Amino acid sequence: MNQPDSLPEYYDDLTLSFEEAWGLITAGVTNRNSPSHMPVIGTVDALGVPQMRVMVLRNVSREERTLRFHTDSRSTKAAQLHHNAATSVLIYDAAAKVQIRISGKAEFSSQGDIADTAWLTSTPFARRCYMAEAAPGTPIAEPSSGLPTWIEGKQPDEAQLADYRENFAALLVKVETIEWLYLANAGHRRARWHWDTGQHAWAGCWLIP
Numbered sequence: 001m002n003q004p005d006s007l008p009e010y011y012d013d014l015t016l017s018f019e020e021a022w023g024l025i026t027a028g029v030t031n032r033n034s035p036s037h038m039p040v041i042g043t044v045d046a047l048g049v050p051q052m053r054v055m056v057l058r059n060v061s062r063e064e065r066t067l068r069f070h071t072d073s074r075s076t077k078a079a080q081l082h083h084n085a086a087t088s089v090l091i092y093d094a095a096a097k098v099q100i101r102i103s104g105k106a107e108f109s110s111q112g113d114i115a116d117t118a119w120l121t122s123t124p125f126a127r128r129c130y131m132a133e134a135a136p137g138t139p140i141a142e143p144s145s146g147l148p149t150w151i152e153g154k155q156p157d158e159a160q161l162a163d164y165r166e167n168f169a170a171l172l173v174k175v176e177t178i179e180w181l182y183l184a185n186a187g188h189r190r191a192r193w194h195w196d197t198g199q200h201a202w203a204g205c206w207l208i209p
């Protein structure tokens, strides 16, 4: 016979579920083994088709309601987001038995303090991706990393990286809604919170799972 779930404190508590949601999201910044370290980011292309890809979560500010990612300013997703800022972020934490669906608006920062700091605090190897000579997604005749051959297999130094800084962008997702699904044999729990701009506060309610 299945043992009943040992239910967490937040099971029937909307406020604690919200705290747990932010805790799981934020864990992805520092814990590489956390599922929220590599969420799926959704955008909408010019034809209205949803497009998804994995990205590394770099920073979370609960106060600012932002999630920060890094990407190539020449990428397809950058073009999509300039056209339509609507963004979704999907996390499934199997150990926690929690799915988190976030929606918000993307803000690109390719110049200024946020992007400069993000660039300078990334490792040289991580920044080497931005040394690709052509934009990511450009068709090529032969298989290739797209990097200049002289840097293949090597770690670039700061001087070598400087020329490629303009290819780097910080992508900030300004969170507007957070949806929560907690799986339990005793009964699933689902909730959604949205940022109420008038009240300047989060407003949440339970949903039928």
Ligand SMILES: Cc1cc2nc3c(=O)[nH]c(=O)nc-3n(C[C@H](O)[C@H](O)[C@H](O)COP(=O)(O)O)c2cc1C
Pocket (backbone or CB within 6 Å): 038, 051, 053, 054, 055, 056, 057, 069, 070, 071, 072, 075, 076, 077, 078, 136, 137
């Ligand atoms: C584990 C993993 C982590 C990734 N992290 C990033 C990332 O942080 N930023 C990024 O732009 N692409 C990242 N990618 C690549 C994207 O998933 C995607 O293939 C690429 O950005 C091109 O997407 P686009 O054509 O929609 O712009 C990652 C892929 C994997 C598999």
